[in-house]
Amino acid sequence: MTKPRRPRDSARFRLAGNLRAVRRARGISQEELADLAGLHRTYVGSIERAERTVSIDNIERLANAHNLDVVDLLAR
Numbered sequence: 101m102t103k104p105r106r107p108r109d110s111a112r113f114r115l116a117g118n119l120r121a122v123r124r125a126r127g128i129s130q131e132e133l134a135d136l137a138g139l140h141r142t143y144v145g146s147i148e149r150a151e152r153t154v155s156i157d158n159i160e161r162l163a164n165a166h167n168l169d170v171v172d173l174l175a176r
Contacts, residue, residue: 111174115159116150118173122166136165143146 107113123133130148134141138161146152147162156170163170 108113112150112153113140114176115154118175119144120148122168122173124125126166133162137161161173 128136131141131146134144137144137158139158143152144162145159148152159173160170163173164172173174
């Protein structure tokens with residue numbers, strides 16, 4: 101049995117796209133972002149690929165690492 105696909109407009113995909121866009125605009129690597137947020141680099145990569153369900157606490161850590169509000173990472 102195959103896993104159902106998540107819609108591309110879901111919060112998970114919005115978070116992934118926004119996180120990647122902000123990180124690239126700042127010119128930092130996934131590893132640098134992970135260090136700033138206190139997370140593992142492979143975890144950040146899997147978030148950017150929308151492979152993970154992310155806790156609100158970790159979304160907040162990523163937002164803080166970018167000096168953003170959580171809602172900025174979830175905005176359409």
